[in-house]
Amino acid sequence: MGLTKTEMYTDLQNEISLFAKGFGHPARVAILQHLFKINTCVCGDLVNEIGLAQPTISQHLKELKHLNLIQGNVEGTSVCYCINTKKWTKMKEIMSQFLNLDILKKEDCC
Amino acid sequence: MGLTKTEMYTDLQNEISLFAKGFGHPARVAILQHLFKINTCVCGDLVNEIGLAQPTISQHLKELKHLNLIQGNVEGTSVCYCINTKKWTKMKEIMSQFLNLDILKKEDCC
DNA sequence: ATTATTAATCGTAATATTGCAATGAACAAA
DNA sequence: TTTGTTCATTGCAATATTACGATTAATAAT
Numbered sequence A, B: 001m002g003l004t005k006t007e008m009y010t011d012l013q014n015e016i017s018l019f020a021k022g023f024g025h026p027a028r029v030a031i032l033q034h035l036f037k038i039n040t041c042v043c044g045d046l047v048n049e050i051g052l053a054q055p056t057i058s059q060h061l062k063e064l065k066h067l068n069l070i071q072g073n074v075e076g077t078s079v080c081y082c083i084n085t086k087k088w089t090k091m092k093e094i095m096s097q098f099l100n101l102d103i104l105k106k107e108d109c110c
Numbered sequence C: 001a002t003t004a005t006t007a008a009t010c011g012t013a014a015t016a017t018t019g020c021a022a023t024g025a026a027c028a029a030a
Numbered sequence D: 001t002t003t004g005t006t007c008a009t010t011g012c013a014a015t016a017t018t019a020c021g022a023t024t025a026a027t028a029a030t
Helices: A011-022 A026-038 A046-050 A054-066 A085-104 B011-022 B026-038 B046-050 B054-066 B085-104
Strands: A070-075 A078-083 B070-075 B078-083
Touching: A011 A085, A011 B011, A011 B026, A026 A046, A026 A054, A026 A070, A026 A078, A026 B011, A026 B085, A046 A054, A054 A070, A085 B026, A085 B085, B011 B085, B026 B046, B026 B054, B026 B070, B026 B078, B046 B054, B054 B070
Parallel strands: none
Antiparallel strands: A070 A078, B070 B078
């Protein structure tokens, strides 16, 4: 059905999976890496950088914006994108807590 | 098209996105959390625990197994699942490195 | 041997995601 | 005002994902 039954999970489980889904495409990973690398706003060169068509990049940016992990500020004709540091930090905490569940693990089995 | 153009990204970018996709569903997050919580093998009660149909759980387990994040060992009629600690650690390093890109960031903008 | 239990697989339906051409909106430059 | 630039949106086609009923395979219990 392609339809996730979100109501049967905890808010945290849904939140983790939504962030993960955000990283679940190499183009979005590449976009975020580039934004960090550039270390300032990126004004439009993402299309050249990544190599997908402009509408496709725009769609990926929209998803990242929807997660609030990036911001877009209009600057004349172009738009400047950058990481939303605050949100990124929050996201990182949530994801780290999940990834570090193994430190509670006492023994191996099987 | 629903078809990701993996050839245009680096191996690392593809790897990150594949792991992320693995966490990109709350049922799989719940499965992993449960495996950590139980701290030993889980022999079949995942269906009761999560609340999805047995074939659906089986399918999610298959994906996690394919990523090598969990292992399944046959034990009589049932199958015992547990975290693959080694692989989890490797995955965690890769994901952490990505999540920690913000510590290289010097300044805010926009 | 028959029956019960457990979990994988198959088949199928519904929804989601990915990608891009075409178009539109907003602004700058001429 | 016209033209060019930049990016968002729309519409559509193709593939992927999610979910589950039905079935199968393997073993255990009787």
